[in-house]
Amino acid sequence: xxxxxxxxxxxxxxxxxxxxxxxxxxxxxxxxxxxxxxxxxxxxxxxxxxxxxxxxxxxxxxxxxxxxxxxxxxxxxxxxxxxxxxxxxxxxxxxxxxxxxxxxxxxxxxxxxxxxxxxxxxxxxxxxxxxxxxxxxxxxxxxxxxxxxxxxxxxxxxxxxxxxxxxxxxxxxxxxxxxxxxxxxxxxxxxxxxxxxxxxxxxxxxxxxxxxxxxxxxxxxxxxxxxxxxxxxxxxxxxxxxxxxxxxxxxxxxxxxxxxxxxxxxxxxxxxxxxxxxxxxxxxxxxxxxxxxxxxxxxxxxxxxxxxxxxxxxxxxxxxxxxx
Numbered sequence: 001x002x003x004x005x006x007x008x009x010x011x012x013x014x015x016x017x018x019x020x021x022x023x024x025x026x027x028x029x030x031x032x033x034x035x036x037x038x039x040x041x042x043x044x045x046x047x048x049x050x051x052x053x054x055x056x057x058x059x060x061x062x063x064x065x066x067x068x069x070x071x072x073x074x075x076x077x078x079x080x081x082x083x084x085x086x087x088x089x090x091x092x093x094x095x096x097x098x099x100x101x102x103x104x105x106x107x108x109x110x111x112x113x114x115x116x117x118x119x120x121x122x123x124x125x126x127x128x129x130x131x132x133x134x135x136x137x138x139x140x141x142x143x144x145x146x147x148x149x150x151x152x153x154x155x156x157x158x159x160x161x162x163x164x165x166x167x168x169x170x171x172x173x174x175x176x177x178x179x180x181x182x183x184x185x186x187x188x189x190x191x192x193x194x195x196x197x198x199x200x201x202x203x204x205x206x207x208x209x210x211x212x213x214x215x216x217x218x219x220x221x222x223x224x225x226x227x228x229x230x231x232x233x234x235x236x237x238x239x240x241x242x243x244x245x246x247x248x249x250x251x252x253x254x255x256x257x258x259x260x261x262x263x264x265x266x267x268x269x270x271x272x273x274x275x276x277x278x279x280x281x282x283x284x285x286x287x288x289x290x291x292x293x294x295x296x297x298x299x300x301x302x303x304x305x306x307x308x309x310x311x312x313x314x315x316x317x318x319x320x321x322x323x324x
Contacts, residue, residue: 014245021249028256057252091158106145112251116183173230218257
């Protein structure tokens with residue numbers, strides 16, 4: 001415990017780090033607005049849902065950092081001269097501001113997990129066998145997350161490692177991590193298997209593999225933070241405060257990064273297909289694979305029935321002439 005981070009330092013570092021990540025989230029949200037406005041001709045119903053969810057996540061992250069800024073001023077300025085100083089005021093678990101910020105955190109995590117479940121369900125062709133277990137896990141995640149916030153009202157003092165919380169908090173982190181890992185893995189496998197099956201029908205050599213890299217790279221930040229938060233809390237380290245405050249903007253960053261990169265990639269694919277000099281390129285504008293609400297152009301599997309009928313007709317006519 002010699003390396004334990006003092007609470008007053010943990011609080012101010014956590015708010016500073018959250019502010020940095022919030023800046024990235026704000027930039028990504030503006031980019032998302034630009035992409036969805038400029039590329040609206042390529043957007044479908046799923047894309048519009050994703051855009052709306054991104055705005056909601058930005059709103060939650062804005063409210064969260066707003067509450068933390070209030071706590072920063074209250075703890076380090078207004079209540080700094082009271083017994084215990086900033087550490088005593090900021091660490092009070094039953095205060096309304098502490099409960100409010102953690103309710104926002106739980107809501108952001110649950111919303112992110114719910115969208116990941118939705119994307120997974122869409123990718124798996126709305127298979128209920130995929131949706132049911134993921135939904136059960138999501139409900140368990142929501143119960144544990146909001147139970148933590150409810151338990152704060154029963155805890156006195158600043159000990160986040162209180163016995164009343166030592167079951168709920170690890171459960172919330174573990175379920176969030178498991179949910180993120182499972183949905184990311186299912187989506188990644190679906191993209192990989194679809195790429196293998198569509199090998200001879202796709203329009204380019206890369207196929208769907210760029211989307212797989214986008215998914216894994218963008219989801220890595222949230223997965224790593226959830227795992228570190230679980231480890232730090234299990235080790236009773238105050239550094240878990242820093243990681244916990246990073247999660248609210250990180251969930252929004254992960255979501256918007258996936259949405260923007262897939263939208264740009266899909267738009268590029270459509271433009272390449274449209275500007276192709278190959279004859280009868282319009283025939284390739286048929287089927288599309290949906291990934292997280294964004295359509296990806298694919299070469300149609302059907303063949304030209306008219307050409308086959310004409311070929312068969314010529315063959316039949318030739319045979320009849322030979323018999324005559």
